[in-house]
Amino acid sequence: MSRLFGTDGVRGLANDVLTVEMSVQLAQAAAPVLGADALAAGRRPVAVVARDPRISGQFIAAAVIAGLASSGVDVHDAGVVPTPAAAFLVGDLDADFGVMISASHNPAPDNGIKFLARGGEKLTDEQEDEIIQHLESEHPLRPTGAEVGRVRTFSDAEDRYVVHLLQTLPHRLDGLTVVLDCAHGAASGCSPDAFRDAGAQVIVIGAEPDGLNINEGVGSTHLEKLQAAVKEHGADLGIAHDGDADRCLAVDEHGEIVDGDQIMGIMALALKDRGQLKEDTLVVTVMSNLGLKLAMRGAGIELVETQVGDRYVLAGMRLGEYSLGGEQSGHVIFSDHATTGDGVLTGLQIAARVAETGTPLSQLAAVMTRLPQVLVNVRGVDKSRAAEDAAVQSAVREAEARLGETGRVLLRPSGTEPVVRVMVEAPDEETARREAEALAEVVQRELRLHD
Numbered sequence: 001m002s003r004l005f006g007t008d009g010v011r012g013l014a015n016d017v018l019t020v021e022m023s024v025q026l027a028q029a030a031a032p033v034l035g036a037d038a039l040a041a042g043r044r045p046v047a048v049v050a051r052d053p054r055i056s057g058q059f060i061a062a063a064v065i066a067g068l069a070s071s072g073v074d075v076h077d078a079g080v081v082p083t084p085a086a087a088f089l090v091g092d093l094d095a096d097f098g099v100m101i102s103a104s105h106n107p108a109p110d111n112g113i114k115f116l117a118r119g120g121e122k123l124t125d126e127q128e129d130e131i132i133q134h135l136e137s138e139h140p141l142r143p144t145g146a147e148v149g150r151v152r153t154f155s156d157a158e159d160r161y162v163v164h165l166l167q168t169l170p171h172r173l174d175g176l177t178v179v180l181d182c183a184h185g186a187a188s189g190c191s192p193d194a195f196r197d198a199g200a201q202v203i204v205i206g207a208e209p210d211g212l213n214i215n216e217g218v219g220s221t222h223l224e225k226l227q228a229a230v231k232e233h234g235a236d237l238g239i240a241h242d243g244d245a246d247r248c249l250a251v252d253e254h255g256e257i258v259d260g261d262q263i264m265g266i267m268a269l270a271l272k273d274r275g276q277l278k279e280d281t282l283v284v285t286v287m288s289n290l291g292l293k294l295a296m297r298g299a300g301i302e303l304v305e306t307q308v309g310d311r312y313v314l315a316g317m318r319l320g321e322y323s324l325g326g327e328q329s330g331h332v333i334f335s336d337h338a339t340t341g342d343g344v345l346t347g348l349q350i351a352a353r354v355a356e357t358g359t360p361l362s363q364l365a366a367v368m369t370r371l372p373q374v375l376v377n378v379r380g381v382d383k384s385r386a387a388e389d390a391a392v393q394s395a396v397r398e399a400e401a402r403l404g405e406t407g408r409v410l411l412r413p414s415g416t417e418p419v420v421r422v423m424v425e426a427p428d429e430e431t432a433r434r435e436a437e438a439l440a441e442v443v444q445r446e447l448r449l450h451d
Contacts, residue, residue, distance in 0.1 A: 009114030014056030027067025028140035034097035050078040050086035051101035052186040055211030069149035071141040078157035082245035084342035085161040087120030102244040120339040171356035174199035179238040182207040183219025187245035227255040239347035247330035248343035252361040260330040283325030295368035372429040381447035383413035395442040
C-alpha cells in the first residue's frame with residue numbers, strides 16, 4: 001500500500017476515497033496500536049471521537065465509532081467540536097487516544113480522519129506506519145460479550161473546552177468589539193461563547209453550518225466578508241477560523257489582514273514581555289516571511305526553522321521545549337496550553353494583547369514589515385534533482401548574492417506532484433518577481449522531464 005497518511009491524517013473525497021469500509025478498517029487498525037498500553041494493562045482502551053459539521057462526518061464518525069467499539073474500545077462521542085478541542089479532551093479525560101473527523105479548510109465534499117495519541121499529541125511516523133501494518137494484516141481485534149466497547153455521548157465537551165480557553169487568558173476582553181468568522185465550521189458554537197465569556201462584544205458571521213457550507217466563501221481562506229464586517233461595525237479586530245478551527249487569521253481595525261507571521265510576531269513579543277517565551281525562541285517553517293526573522297532578531301528573539309507542516313513545527317518545539325511556534329497560514333501553537341494549533345485560543349490571545357496594551361492591532365502588527373514574496377510553481381520537472389543539480393544550485397547562489405541580507409530564495413519540491421516551488425523574497429515586488437521568474441526558467445530548463 002502507498003503511504004496512506006498525509007501531513008494531517010487520512011483525507012479524501014467522502015464516500016469515494018474515504019468510505020464507510022475504510023473508516024471502519026482504519027479504526028480497527030488504530031485500536032491495537034494507540035490502545036496498546038491499556039490492552040497490556042488488561043483494560044479496555046478509551047478514545048474521544050469528534051467531528052466538524054460537514055454532512056459526511058455523520059456517517060464517517062458512526063463508522064469510526066463502530067470500528068473502535070467492535071475492537072473493544074470505550075468511546076466518548078464529543079459530537080461537533082474543533083480539532084484542538086478534541087485534542088484537549090483527550091488529555092483532560094486521560095483517554096488513550098482520539099479521532100477527529102475533518103478536512104479542515106477543504107470544501108464540504110472532502111473529509112478526513114485524524115488520529116491523536118495520548119495527551120492529544122499528533123502521531124509519529126512510526127505510529128502511522130504501525131497502523132498501516134495492522135490495516136494490511138486484516139486481523140482486527142474481535143472481542144465478544146462484555147469485552148466489546150461502550151459508546152457514551154460526551155455531554156459537556158464544549159463547556160470543558162471553553163473553560164480551559166478562558167483559563168489561559170492573561171487579560172479580559174472587556175471594552176473590545178470583535179467580529180468572528182467561524183467558517184460555518186466546528187467553532188460556530190464555542191468561539192462566540194468563549195469571546196463573550198471573556199468580556200468582548202461579539203459580532204458573528206459564518207456561524208450557520210448546514211453540513212454543506214463549511215468554508216464556503218467565509219473563514220480564514222476567504223477574508224473579504226470579515227474585512228467588510230470589521231469596517232462596517234467599527235470593530236477593534238476580526239478573527240477568522242477555518243473549518244476545524246485549528247488555525248486563525250486576523251483583521252485589524254482598518255480591515256487589513258494580519259497573517260500568521262504577524263500573529264506569531266505579536267505573541268512572541270507578548271510572551272517575552274511576560275517572561276513566558278522559553279529560551280526567547282520562536283519556531284517557524286521555512287515559508288515564514290523574512291520580515292518576521294528580521295523583526296525577531298531586532299527584538300532579541302531567536303528563530304528555529306522547520307519544514308512546512310504544523311507537525312514539524314510541533315516536533316521542533318518539543319526538541320527544544322519551546323513555548324511558541326506556528327505557520328504563516330495561521331496554525332499557531334502555544335505549548336503551555338495546547339498540543340496543536342488552536343484558532344480559538346490564538347484569537348483570544350491576540351484580543352487579550354490588544355486589551356492588555358491598549359494598542360490597536362494595526363500598531364501591534366507593525367512589529368514586522370512583510371517583504372514581497374513571489375512563488376512560482378515549475379511543473380513537469382524532476383523534483384528529486386533540485387537540491388543536487390549544479391546549474392540550478394549555481395543560479396540559486398547567484399540570486400542570493402544579488403539579494404544579500406535583504407532577500408531570500410527557497411526551492412521546495414512538492415510532496416505530491418512533479419513540481420518545484422520557487423519562492424523569492426525581496427525589498428520590492430519587482431525584484432522578487434524578476435528573480436523568481438529567472439530562477440524558474442533555470443529550473444524548467446535543467447530539470448525538465450523528458451517523454
